Amino acid sequence: MGKGVHIQELPGLGTRYDVDLRSSDGERVSIVVSRDGKRHLYVFTSRGDEPTAVIELTEEQARKIGAVLAGTFFTD
């Protein structure tokens, strides 16, 4: 499962996960999971260091979005 995901420890901060999508276009997603549970989602739609969009997520929001993406989201 780890294929295509680059993981980097950020000492004192948390963990950064880089997921390559279409590397020919530079499309990628980075997620920083902080020690306090917060997530920052960085979306890159082209090459370069500047993300196209950045959003901060609480742990609960990240879980919801994660469940939808993973196909495990169900309503009560």
Added chain:
Amino acid sequence: MGKGVHIQELPGLGTRYDVDLRSSDGERVSIVVSRDGKRHLYVFTSRGDEPTAVIELTEEQARKIGAVLAGTFFTD
């Protein structure tokens, strides 16, 4: 778990999930899960109908990102 997620069937296409983040800023994430498994992720960082970033994900890519966000990503 369904709280904060608005689900809309798109007949013949798939299902759309809207997750509100900070509604005061208009920040939100929409995910369209197509019948063929593809996902489109729309990130809105401000009010308005134009997404800040749109990425297309295969089912496998979406599962990886989903697992990282949900906190269930583990390497082999």
